Amino acid sequence: MLTDQQVAELRSHFPILRKKTYLYSCSQGALSDAVESGMREYADSWRTASDPWGEWMGVYEGLRAEFARFINASPDEVAIVNTASAGINAIASALSFDKRNKVVMGEYEFPTMGQIWLAQQARGASVEFVDGTDNAIATDSYARTIDERTSIVPVTQVSFVNGFRSDVAGIVRLARAQGALVFLDGYQDCGTRPIDVKALEVDFFVTGTLKYLLSAAGVAFLYVRRELVETLQPTMTSWFSQRDVFSFNTKRLDPAPSARRFETGTPPVPNLFMARPALQLLMNVGMENVAAQIAGLARAFQSGARELGIASKTPPDSCGPLVVLLAKDSTAIVERLATHGIMVSARHDGVRCAFHVYNTLDDVGAALDALKQNLDLMVRC
Numbered sequence: 001m002l003t004d005q006q007v008a009e010l011r012s013h014f015p016i017l018r019k020k021t022y023l024y025s026c027s028q029g030a031l032s033d034a035v036e037s038g039m040r041e042y043a044d045s046w047r048t049a050s051d052p053w054g055e056w057m058g059v060y061e062g063l064r065a066e067f068a069r070f071i072n073a074s075p076d077e078v079a080i081v082n083t084a085s086a087g088i089n090a091i092a093s094a095l096s097f098d099k100r101n102k103v104v105m106g107e108y109e110f111p112t113m114g115q116i117w118l119a120q121q122a123r124g125a126s127v128e129f130v131d132g133t134d135n136a137i138a139t140d141s142y143a144r145t146i147d148e149r150t151s152i153v154p155v156t157q158v159s160f161v162n163g164f165r166s167d168v169a170g171i172v173r174l175a176r177a178q179g180a181l182v183f184l185d186g187y188q189d190c191g192t193r194p195i196d197v198k199a200l201e202v203d204f205f206v207t208g209t210l211k212y213l214l215s216a217a218g219v220a221f222l223y224v225r226r227e228l229v230e231t232l233q234p235t236m237t238s239w240f241s242q243r244d245v246f247s248f249n250t251k252r253l254d255p256a257p258s259a260r261r262f263e264t265g266t267p268p269v270p271n272l273f274m275a276r277p278a279l280q281l282l283m284n285v286g287m288e289n290v291a292a293q294i295a296g297l298a299r300a301f302q303s304g305a306r307e308l309g310i311a312s313k314t315p316p317d318s319c320g321p322l323v324v325l326l327a328k329d330s331t332a333i334v335e336r337l338a339t340h341g342i343m344v345s346a347r348h349d350g351v352r353c354a355f356h357v358y359n360t361l362d363d364v365g366a367a368l369d370a371l372k373q374n375l376d377l378m379v380r381c
Helices: 004-011 033-048 052-071 084-094 111-123 139-143 168-177 269-285 287-307 330-339 361-372
Strands: 078-081 102-106 126-130 150-156 181-185 204-208 220-224 322-326 345-347 350-354
Touching: 033 052, 033 269, 052 078, 052 220, 052 269, 078 084, 084 111, 084 181, 084 204, 084 220, 102 111, 111 126, 111 150, 139 168, 150 168, 168 181, 269 287, 287 322, 287 361, 330 345, 330 350, 330 361
Parallel strands: 102 126, 102 150, 150 181, 181 204
Antiparallel strands: 078 220, 204 220, 322 350, 345 350
């Protein structure tokens, strides 16, 4: 558990926190001086290096190795892609829907996940959505849908729309019993608590850097379980997917034997320089410390919202990072809170308040005070 002094020192590295109450990490993490240093390091390298691409490939592979350690994987199981969409598409393009054609997912997935698998219907996929009740999806609902025809089960770790946390372990067990694959989307959770893809026993995992991993858009990571890597041949490919990137052989397709086969073109080099120090910052803080800080803040905020009589879309026992409150006009309340210097975001009828390790109980109090002044825009419970 971090001390108040440690949190204060950490906050000093995020200049925006001097002026704003930043509860916006579900859309974009706060900018740190570590990431700004990464920007400058890239510019210096571009300007001064005698062999920029040689240096940049070192950063590229260094980031792969560090993220692999972050999720308890090996580097050859990690692909660096530009977006989570690119990672999901790479796997979707590599699957056949001849014998097993069913894709099962919950209704609270991010639109990207639904849209990519719906696009596979043209290739024979049959997509079935598991309905939720009261902003939650019971594991039994998956049990009634996953069967011997199921190819893959995409599942969100934390839903972007309501903060609901999926029963990943339970869903994995159901999928395994039917011989189906599991694709975990960790974008709304990765960076807020320790993650071990081996312990979770998922086949695929995707996340990106612009939210709780505290960097910019343009870098995402795809984990593919080692036993599956060489059994999958994506039809989305390019030169960085090849065994020898710099062979420049136009007439030969020779995919890398590692997860790099799921990458495509030139990596976003400036973003690599920003992503690496952000990841190192989190690892230096310690992910157990990050998780404990977020859980305490999320529970305090939920308790305060209940005392104000505000209805919540997020389960009351949630440990964060995302708490979503019901609003009569979510866009209007986001604008009102902004006048108080409080940054939150809206999705549908929900106001999303996202907590990270740099937030404090003072932030919780400021948000609750502002909501109290604007109860006319909130749905009461």
